[in-house]
Amino acid sequence: MTVLIATDLDRTMIYSAGALAEGSSPAGTVCVEHLDGQPLSFMSSRAAELLRALTRTAVVLPTTTRTVEQFRRIDLPGAPWRYAVTSNGGTVLVDGEPDRAWRDGVDRAVRDSAASLADVGSELDRLGEPDWILKRRTADDLFCYLVVDTAAMPSSFVRDWGHWCAERGWNVSQQGRKVYAMPDAVCKSRAVAEVRARLIADGVLPDTAPVLAAGDGALDAEMLRAADAAVRPRHGELEALGWECPGLTVTAAAGATAAEEILRWFANRIPTGVAT
Structure with a gap:
């Protein structure tokens, strides 16, 4: 293996039924997530094939803001995963189980640099229960x-x-109907760098292995910026912001077919190649 590929999942690789209706429609889809027995998330059939093929020639690292529980619901083509990153970098899964040492380090970094989750929750309490807040959740x-x-x-x-959060070591982003408040110390790029270091130490990757990354939301921005090269779909929060960085490619397609374009972009940057 010569390349580490870190890819966001929701609205980058996988799509809800509502997101499928946006942009160009794929020729066929496969369901990759169920909740309470009901289909929840999908991939284009071609993207599923391309992702499965990609895992044979590169180390693919699912990298998501989802919690551990939410990630475990996904039947992502190419599994099982030696490593995965969940909770926006707060958790590194090793063979499906959280790495305790990594999480302890994240918790220390948050304590040293940011207000507590309880403090942020108390500030949210001041909003009361306005009709426009449909749900309020704490993640991991x-x-x-x-x-x-x-x-x-x-x-x-x-x-x-x-503004309130920034003064306390947190950041805020909106992705569709979700508004996140995240400690600055919890970020995907740090977790990706940790996994890369472990793969090099284990001899799976050479120490020259580049990182390629994909994502659509503001919480992906620092991961895309830190990668050697990156790609984002022509939809989502970063598209709405007109966000760019050096080494970034933007897909021509929007919607679920953008995943196919992203996967071909990855494959074309692997020395051994992947059939497209």
């Missing part, structure tokens, strides 16, 4: 997010909430 005792009615949410909320 690391960060929190709101599920909102985007049409009813005050236009200044994300900006004002972001």
